[in-house]
Each structure stands twice: as structure tokens, then as C-alpha cells.
Amino acid sequence: MIRFYNTLSGKIEEFIPLRENEVRLYTCGPTVYDYPHIGNYRAYIFEDLLKRFLLFAGYRVIHVMNITDVDDKTIRGANSLGIPLNEYTKKYIEAFFEDLKTLHILPADYYPRATEHIPDMVRMIKGLLEKGYAYFKDGSVYFSIAKFPEYGKLSKINVEELKAGARLDADEYEKESVHDFALWKKAKEGEPFWETELGPGRPGWHIECSAMSTRYLGPTFDIHCGGIDNIFPHHENEIAQSEAYYGQKFVNYWLHCHHLVVDGEKMSKSKGNFYTLRDLLAKQVDPLDLRFFLLSTHYRKMLNFTFVNLEQARASRQRILDFIYEIEHRTFPPGGQQEKIKELSDRALNDFREALSDDLNISSALAALFEFIRQVNQIMSREKLSQEEAGTILQTIREINRVLDILPEKKEEALPPEIRQKIELRQKARQEKNFALADAIRDELKELGIILEDTREGVRWKRIK
Numbered sequence: 001m002i003r004f005y006n007t008l009s010g011k012i013e014e015f016i017p018l019r020e021n022e023v024r025l026y027t028c029g030p031t032v033y034d035y036p037h038i039g040n041y042r043a044y045i046f047e048d049l050l051k052r053f054l055l056f057a058g059y060r061v062i063h064v065m066n067i068t069d070v071d072d073k074t075i076r077g078a079n080s081l082g083i084p085l086n087e088y089t090k091k092y093i094e095a096f097f098e099d100l101k102t103l104h105i106l107p108a109d110y111y112p113r114a115t116e117h118i119p120d121m122v123r124m125i126k127g128l129l130e131k132g133y134a135y136f137k138d139g140s141v142y143f144s145i146a147k148f149p150e151y152g153k154l155s156k157i158n159v160e161e162l163k164a165g166a167r168l169d170a171d172e173y174e175k176e177s178v179h180d181f182a183l184w185k186k187a188k189e190g191e192p193f194w195e196t197e198l199g200p201g202r203p204g205w206h207i208e209c210s211a212m213s214t215r216y217l218g219p220t221f222d223i224h225c226g227g228i229d230n231i232f233p234h235h236e237n238e239i240a241q242s243e244a245y246y247g248q249k250f251v252n253y254w255l256h257c258h259h260l261v262v263d264g265e266k267m268s269k270s271k272g273n274f275y276t277l278r279d280l281l282a283k284q285v286d287p288l289d290l291r292f293f294l295l296s297t298h299y300r301k302m303l304n305f306t307f308v309n310l311e312q313a314r315a316s317r318q319r320i321l322d323f324i325y326e327i328e329h330r331t332f333p334p335g336g337q338q339e340k341i342k343e344l345s346d347r348a349l350n351d352f353r354e355a356l357s358d359d360l361n362i363s364s365a366l367a368a369l370f371e372f373i374r375q376v377n378q379i380m381s382r383e384k385l386s387q388e389e390a391g392t393i394l395q396t397i398r399e400i401n402r403v404l405d406i407l408p409e410k411k412e413e414a415l416p417p418e419i420r421q422k423i424e425l426r427q428k429a430r431q432e433k434n435f436a437l438a439d440a441i442r443d444e445l446k447e448l449g450i451i452l453e454d455t456r457e458g459v460r461w462k463r464i465k
């Protein structure tokens with residue numbers, strides 16, 4: 001049974017998708033006015049862990065992530081450089097996709113862009129006007145939260161504070177202010193606008209996500225994610241718009257990840273503790289160490305980024321890499337498999353799955369992996385494993401890595417079979433005390449760029465660099 005903490009109910013709930021074996025997932029994407037910072041990537045990596053776990057658990061996942069390429073911030077950025085909006089956002093969209101690859105984040109199935117879905121938003125706003133949830137004021141359209149009695153059910157905000165008719169144009173605002181919010185903003189001097197049935201203008205930020213999520217996933221879908229700072233006003237407003245328009249529940253499970261702070265403080269450019277992925281790459285940080293760091297704290301806990309904590313994550317990840325290297329670079333005698341290794345593997349996979357089924361309990365999941373490594377190392381220090389057993393061990397780690405994806409891309413191909421055979425032949429020669437032949441094979445391998453090292457645990461091989 002899979003369970004998640006649902007922000008909507010404030011409880012851990014059993015996860016049951018609407019369709020058997022299929023999960024429809026929406027995650028709020030970047031506003032492409034700048035390079036995302038590592039706090040943004042904490043959210044995207046939490047969502048990647050969630051998605052990979054659902055795939056691992058056997059679900060098909062349909063994932064939509066929007067690209068906000070028109071809003072207050074992108075317009076401000078484009079205007080400050082005096083270039084068209086799409087020229088300004090292009091650079092950051094490309095950078096974002098590059099970062100996703102660097103961090104091993106699985107691509108979404110759809111990346112709808114706000115500027116390419118204006119008709120969907122206009123249709124929805126028109127519907128909200130017709131149903132009486134929205135009203136025109138000075139050429140802009142606002143959502144009347146007084147007309148939607150359930151307003152506040154996600155963020156538990158106190159709607160009593162609402163001042164009748166108070167309106168807000170800004171996309172992002174403080175939790176203290178409960179206002180009618182803009183669905184459509186009248187065209188302003190110096191801002192891009194679209195000629196539509198609502199008049200010239202541009203959409204508010206919140207309507208983008210309501211229109212694009214339901215467009216690709218249907219009026220009701222399974223999971224909606226974001227950071228906790230999206231809960232209010234953004235997600236609260238998405239619920240109001242979507243449920244008022246469709247007259248049915250918008251999302252069944254709302255999952256939010258906590259903030260990332262740097263050295264215990266909120267990240268800010270003025271404090272000099274603000275990092276983009278690129279800043280860290282320039283400091284020679286391995287992006288997969290960063291990935292491991294970002295995913296190894298439970299998503300509902302605050303995560304403190306410090307270079308000391310990052311170093312700890314690097315060292316933990318290195319233990320996994322060293323273990324794999326050991327197994328991949330040793331030769332094992334042919335032979336079948338004892339129950340012991342198979343049992344350990346099954347238990348590791350099972351514990352890993354169980355832990356993540358419990359609201360993505362990553363600490364327990366990683367503990368299962370490290371326990372597996374510890375036990376296998378213990379066995380290897382006492383006895384020789386067979387080829388088949390080594391294969392089972394690697395298979396188990398690769399299976400777990402489908403979720404973590406923290407192993408480097410294989411640059412080096414596996415040992416070619418003819419070389420493996422030569423190593424085995426040499427082993428045999430040594431056993432038969434035919435040292436002349438053994439040395440001849442060793443020299444031959446050296447010519448081929450492979451050095452052998454005889455250790456207590458067996459033969460290791462390395463490529464000459």
C-alpha cells in the first residue's frame with residue numbers, strides 16, 4: 001500500500017489513482033525569468049523521486065510541467081533589456097532543460113507554455129464570467145473568492161479577513177492578504193498583450209496552471225505538486241478556478257515539499273548565499289552529488305544546504321560507487337547462486353519499496369541500500385562469490401538506481417568477453433602453478449591496456465589511462 005501526506009486533508013492517506021495502473025501528475029514548472037536556484041531544484045528533484053517511485057511501483061505516469069513564460073517577472077526582465085518577451089525567455093527555457101539533464105531529472109510528457117495556451121485560458125475565464133465567479137473591473141477580470149465558499153480549504157487561510165471587493169493584480173502576494181485575484185490583466189503600456197474576446201490583455205499566473213493542467217490531464221487528476229510556498233495563493237487559486245469552472249474536484253492528492261535554506265538562512269542574492277546549479281558546477285560540484293544531497297532528506301523537512309552537508313552526501317554516494325566499482329572490476333568464478341545473496345537482494349528491494357511507499361521515506365529507503373552493501377561486503381570478506389551472485393548484486397543496485405539515478409553515465413564499456421576469458425585463463429594457469437603462462441597472459445593484457453592486480457579477494461582489473 002502506498003501512502004502520501006495530502007496537504008488538502010492534512011493527513012497521511014492511502015494513494016489510489018483514478019485509473020488503475022496510471023497516475024496523472026502535474027508539477028508547477030519554472031517561471032523562466034532567470035536561472036533556477038537550488039531551492040527550485042529541490043522541488044523538481046522531490047517530484048522526480050515521486051515519479052520514479054511510481055514508475056518503479058509499476059504505474060504508468062503521465063506528467064505535465066508548465067513553463068511560465070509570461071508573468072510580472074518575465075515581462076520586467078524583457079523590458080529591462082528592451083527585447084521581446086520570447087527572446088528573453090528562450091535563453092532560460094534552454095538553460096532549464098539543460099539543467100534537468102545534468103541533474104538526471106526525467107523529462108515530463110508535456111511542457112506546455114503559457115503563451116501557447118492563451119485560448120484555453122480565455123475559454124476558462126469566459127466560463128467563470130458566465131457562471132458568475134468572475135467579474136470585469138476596468139478592463140481586467142477578477143475571480144470573486146466570496147463566490148467560492150470552499151476558498152481556503154488547501155491553505156486553511158482565514159477568509160473572514162476578506163475585505164469585500166478588495167482586489168489584487170500582483171501574481172504573488174502575502175499570506176495575510178486575501179483578495180480577489182486577477183484572471184486577466186488589461187493591456188498596459190509597454191507590456192505584451194493578446195487580442196482576445198476578453199479584450200486586449202494577458203493572463204494572470206494562476207489561471208495558466210488551471211487551464212494547462214486540465215487541458216492535458218482532465219478536470220480531475222491524481223497528484224499536484226509544488227513547493228510549500230505555492231500553497232497560497234497559487235494552488236489555492238488554482239483550486240478555486242478549476243472547481244468553479246468544472247464543478248468537480250480538481251486534484252485528489254496535493255504533495256508539497258519544504259524549503260531549502262542555505263547555512264540555516266533563507267537564500268537571497270543580497271546575502272551572497274544564493275546558488276544556481278551553474279554556480280555550484282563552477283565550484284566543481286558533481287551534479288549527481290547535488291542530486292543525492294537534494295533527494296536524501298525527506299521532502300517534508302526543511303533542508304539546510306551547507307558545503308559540509310554536501311560533502312557528507314558526496315561521501316555517502318561515493319560508498320555506493322566504490323561498492324559497484326569493486327564488483328564490476330573483480331573477476332568471479334563461474335557458478336550458480338546460493339540462497340543467501342538472492343535473499344539479501346530480495347529483502348533490500350522489498351525494504352526499499354516499502355520505505356518509499358510510506359510517504360517517500362527516503363532515509364529508510366537509503367538505509368535498506370546501505371545495509372545491503374554492508375552485508376554483501378561482509379560475505380565477500382569471508383568467501384568468494386560466483387559470477388551469477390555478482391550479477392544478482394549489480395542487478396539489485398541497478399534496480400534501486402532506477403529510482404535514485406545517482407550513478408554516472410557509463411563512459412567505460414563493460415569488460416569485453418575475450419579479455420574476461422583471458423583473465424580467467426590466467427587464473428587457471430596460476431592455480432595449476434603454470435606461472436610462465438600466467439605472466440605471459442598478464443603481459444598480453446597489459447599490451448591491450450588492462451592491468452591486473454592480485455588481491456586477497458581475487459583479481460582486480462583496471463584500464464591504463
Ligand SMILES: [Zn+2]
Pocket residue numbers: 027028029209234
Ligand atoms: Zn502552477
